[in-house]
Amino acid sequence: MASTLLIGSTGLVGAHILSTLLASDAAGAVHTISRRSPKSTGPKLHAVVEADTAKWASQLSAITPPPTTVISSLGTTRAQAGGIANQWKIDHDLNVDLARAAKQAGVRNFVFVSSAGTRSFLSSRVPYSQMKRGVEDTIKELEFETAVILRPGVILGEREVPHAGGPLLNSTVRGLGKLLGQGVADRLGQEAEVIAQAAVHAARLAEEGKAPAKYWILEAADIVRLGRTEWKS
Structure with missing residues (x-):
């Protein structure tokens, strides 16, 4: 990977993506743009x-x-943003602006951490899914050389500012995994570290020209495969 720009480097998934990139011998220069300094540091990090x-x-x-690949895990919650209108400015408008700027700058690949259910029957009625x-x-319309969309379920992990009901969801999904098997838990939610590793793995495959499609969608099973099963091997 020649160079990567990460947006959302201070969030739960983004922080794991950053540490994964900085620890990888396969990753070159790593750029970040954020409102506060990322926690991870290293000689190849260029943080704005x-x-x-x-x-x-x-x-x-x-x-x-320009970076060869942009990875965006940028997102917030309605509560943290102070309302749905402000959340829309971050989760939608800012991501769209950055994707367009990336295309104009000559970025080849774009990786976006989205969410499960964006194409479900009720998604058109759910603001977050919208x-x-x-x-x-927008990313599809921009026609990057490769666009990767990750659609994780419940994102498991300890957040700096817990989401409402987040700790309960974490314990429920993990508990079901212990009770009914890891496969059940994997269908419902994925650990933030696994999602991050899947994003980095997919970005590397895109840069190597090995992505299976120009517009590549990773659902839960694909995230687990790339971020845990194949990552370990």
């Missing part, structure tokens, strides 16, 4: 801290040479 997200697209365009769906559609 910019509180004004309206400037992120121009910060992306200023990276020279946000993710809109970003997915």
Whole structure:
């Protein structure tokens, strides 16, 4: 991997993506743009801290040479954003702006951590699914050399600011895995570390020209395969 730009490096999944990239001998320069400094550090990390997200697209365009791959795990919650309108600005509008800036800058591959259920029967009535769906559609329309969409279920892990009901979901999914088998848990949710490793694995395959499709969608089983099963081997 020649160079990668990671957006969302301070979130639960993003922090794992960053540490995975920095630890990988296969990854070259790693750029980040975030509102606060990422926790992971390393000699190949080039971090830009910019509180004004309206400037992120121009910060992306200023990276020279442009990264070959952009990975976005950017997202927030309605509660943290202060309402659905503000959440839409981050989860949808900012991701769309960054994808367009990436395409214009000459980025070849784009990896986006979306969410399960974006194409379900009721998704058109769920604002969160609408946000993710809109970003997915934009990325597809931009026709990167390779676009990868990850659709994890419940994201398992310890967040700095717990989501409402998050700890209960974590314990429920993990408990079902112990009771009924890991396969049951894997269908419901995936560990943040596994999602991160799947994103990095998919990005590497895209850069090597080994992605199975120009627009590659990773559902839960694919995430577990790339991020845990094949990652271990």
